[in-house]
Amino acid sequence: MFKRLAWLALLACAPLYGADDATLSQLARAPYWLALGHYTPSKVHGWRSYVDDASFFLAADGAHHPERELRATLAALYAPPEQAGQHAQCRYPARARWLEAQLHLTDLPHVQCDEFTQWYKAIAPYSTVLVFPAAYLNSPSSMFGHTLLRIDQAETRTDGTALLSYAINFGAYVQGSDNSVLYAWKGLAGGYPGLFSLVPYQQKLSEYRNLENRDLWEYHLNLTPAETARMVEHVWELRQVRFDYYFFDENCSYRLLELLQIARPGLQLTEQFPLTAIPTDTVKAVQAAGLVDRTDYRPSRERELLARAAPLSTAEQRLAERLAGDTTQLHASAVQALPADRRALVEDTAYRLERYHATGQERDPLRAQRSFELLRAMNVNPPPPLQLERPDRPEDGHPSRTWSAGVGSRDGRAFGEYGLRMAYHDLADNAYGFPLGAQIEILGLKLRQYEGNRWQLQRLDLANIRSLTPRSTLLTPLSWQVGGGLERVPGRHAEPTLATHLNGGAGSSWALGGGTLAYALGTARIEHNNDFAAFASPAVGFDTGLLWRNRLGNLTAEAKGDYFANGEVRRRLALGQQWELSPNLGLRLTAARDFSHLGQARNEVMLEARWYHY
Structure with missing residues (x-):
């Protein structure tokens, strides 16, 4: 509170660092500044921010007054560089960069932001991929699908290291173990806080594709490296910042559309969804905005299993089921009598079935041994590559x-x-x-x-x-x-x-x-x-x-x-x-x-x- 009062005292001095009141008022109405504060017109008058966390704002009433928040931010940027990690230049890198460019600020104090620098260097943002895990009916929060953003490094597309990328996710923060009915009700009523998180993409891929058996669609966006960097800087500003979370409107998809508007000012994505923001509809909006360069598809383990088993007869599928539970059957006459190509399909199906049943379970040495035996058999008699027909795209x-x-x-x-x-x-x-x-x-x-x-x-x-x-x-x-x-x-x-x-x-x-x-x-x-x-x-x-x-x-x-x-x-x-x-x-x-x-x-x-x- 003392710091806020000190910054407000600095604001009493006019003109402020070479910027007159008219310029600051105009900047406070700029769409990009409003996007940085997640402001939306209030139902009564003025503005309100979607952010429901007072710690995000520097002005005491910054949640409702974009201009006062801008003035408080500008004053804070000139604060002495003490406790550098908490300085406004470190806490709000996206705000600082924009104000510095708009007001031609050449006399800002030099602040060393080591924590942000290391965090940003680890992510090394270069390009952006919108990821859509398809609908999962067994979870109330995922019945309509989900969206997240993957941040790739410069070499990701050439060396195929997407699993090492990071994913930006927005979701409800649930403490305890609410049952599905309570979870759905509280999600509809805004009973959970929503938080942004940045996690390894491999972790989210395992969660959606393997644990929940959901197909994943990856939409490579044509954001430039500078646009991707701008968005990631703002994600740093949103660490541990709370939003109210609602399943139908203020949800994962709506928040990510806001991030894309940070990345590329001038996009008008969120205003298309005044009532609801269903993930598939938001994907359509991103497509319609001309942001998608290409689309990749990652099938779920279940879809791969069923596709591999499709050419097999019922008897062969039952044989694969027995093999998955007992690899000593590999040497049984029923297996060895099969033609080599059919035996390879049966063994591959058995392996995929074994891994499917292992999903979400604690490691079992016996199960691991069965998987190894099946892999060894497949190495001796390799199955053909799995040819999987791509399903209809959800955004269509x-x-x-x-x-x-x-x-x-x-x-x-x-x-x-x-x-x-x-x-x-x-x-x-x-x-x-x-x-x-x-x-x-x-x-x-x-x-x-x-x-x-x-x-x-x-x-x-x-x-x-x-x-x-x-x-x-x-x-x-x-x-x-x-x-x-x-x-x-x-x-x-x-x-x-x-x-x-x-x-x-x-x-x-x-x-x-x-x-x-x-x-x-x-x-x-x-x-x-x-x-x-x-x-x-x-x-x-x-x-x-x-x-x-x-x-x-x-x-x-x-x-x-x-x-x-x-x-x-x-x-x-x-x-x-x-x-x-x-x-x-x-x-x-x-x-x-x-x-x-x-x-x-x-x-x-x-x-x-x-x-x-x-």
């Missing part, structure tokens, strides 16, 4: 926000339906760039207008998530779903009633070939319904269906039922086909028949247009 998929408008009929009563979904994909949407069987819907609203201008809330989905990962001979993942919100269900008096519900389910999915996926899940549901005597009524049931990716788009067929403890039985048959008119426009036709013990069966058909954007 449809945008995250969806508007819909449709017309339909329910038991002869015409209606119009209007919807908005904030994020981000369902099973029938255009699947290009999305894994088949993955559904993430957050904050979906549907309103209906019946004849006579009678409006009705049809449904309000807080979340509707499905992970229908197909089983195979080698891998048997669990398929699951969870959802909750408000929806119209069959009621006692011909009219559907609005019920509050929470549901979930688990089961299995199977790939049938030709872009077809079948699934069967057991479900549980709890519902608050005014037609029921109890406040909350539980039910168990089933949800089965078929998803077919065809030339027109996606076809879905589903049969599900709920059997309530109070005797109510509710069943539904549904069929739908979406036509993909363009990447951002679809036309969907659906038909459904509802059965309920509370009333007679009801039929419904609807045709709706769907527009995707962000």
Whole structure:
């Protein structure tokens, strides 16, 4: 506090170091200075900073007054070079460099910044790569994917040493062991601080590609060495500086867009995301800004395993599974009788399966020995190089926000339906760039207008998530779903009633070939319904269906039922086909028949247009 008062006292002297008030006021409104302070227009008036840490600011009210923060910074740059590591020239190298250039400051005191110099030299920034780990449905914070920045040295591209680079990451700082539900809630409400970190890229690569089995996309940006250096200098300023973290807007992707605007002043990336910043949408924005030179792809261990096993028969895959657990089978007649090329594929598949199961586990000497034996066999009889087809690029998929408008009929009563979904994909949407069987819907609203201008809330989905990962001979993942919100269900008096519900389910999915996926899940549901005597009524049931990716788009067929403890039985048959008119426009036709013990069966058909954007 004493230092702040001293600097403010220096500010009382005018003109300040050759800069008049008008010049300083103009600089304080410069987009680059506002970017350095992470300022945004306040909802009332003036400014506010996204930074929620008083230690970041030199002026007492610097979080809301860019000009006062600029003046305090300028005064601090001229402070005596005592405690050099804490001097403003060392603490704020990006601010110092910019102010020195803008005001032609030639008389700044010489300050030795050893800690910053060593840190910067170790990173040796030269070029920047935007990294996108694909969506990971089993983690609430990673359902939409993630973004981080890799900082490469000058020789990285030529000698292939990207694993030695550093990664700039922004994420929620979680203390303790919050469960997934609490983690998701606090992430939505800003209950965690967000921090920047600079870690070895190899560490993040292992986390995303191996531990979580996520594909990685690397977008090499055309930032110059000077632009990359400017960004890294600002990352030094943000060490241990707290931001409020929100999953949907002030998240990893939004913060990294801010860094890119530091690197190249004049970019307008963050203003495209006033409500939400879904990682895939931010990647599209970076692409649209002309920042991407080339794109590299790193498949996950799981994808490599499945690709290697794909040419094998079921019997050969089972043989590989046995080999992974018992390498004495290498000398068994079933293995030795195979042609050399088939045996090489089986041994490579067994090795990849063994390493896949070892992921995240403590080192096991027996497992390490099995891996060694398999590697030795592969050295004697080498497998061919793995030819892996690159999947659709995630940034080429449809945008995250969806508007819909449709017309339909329910038991002869015409209606119009209007919807908005904030994020981000369902099973029938255009699947290009999305894994088949993955559904993430957050904050979906549907309103209906019946004849006579009678409006009705049809449904309000807080979340509707499905992970229908197909089983195979080698891998048997669990398929699951969870959802909750408000929806119209069959009621006692011909009219559907609005019920509050929470549901979930688990089961299995199977790939049938030709872009077809079948699934069967057991479900549980709890519902608050005014037609029921109890406040909350539980039910168990089933949800089965078929998803077919065809030339027109996606076809879905589903049969599900709920059997309530109070005797109510509710069943539904549904069929739908979406036509993909363009990447951002679809036309969907659906038909459904509802059965309920509370009333007679009801039929419904609807045709709706769907527009995707962000």
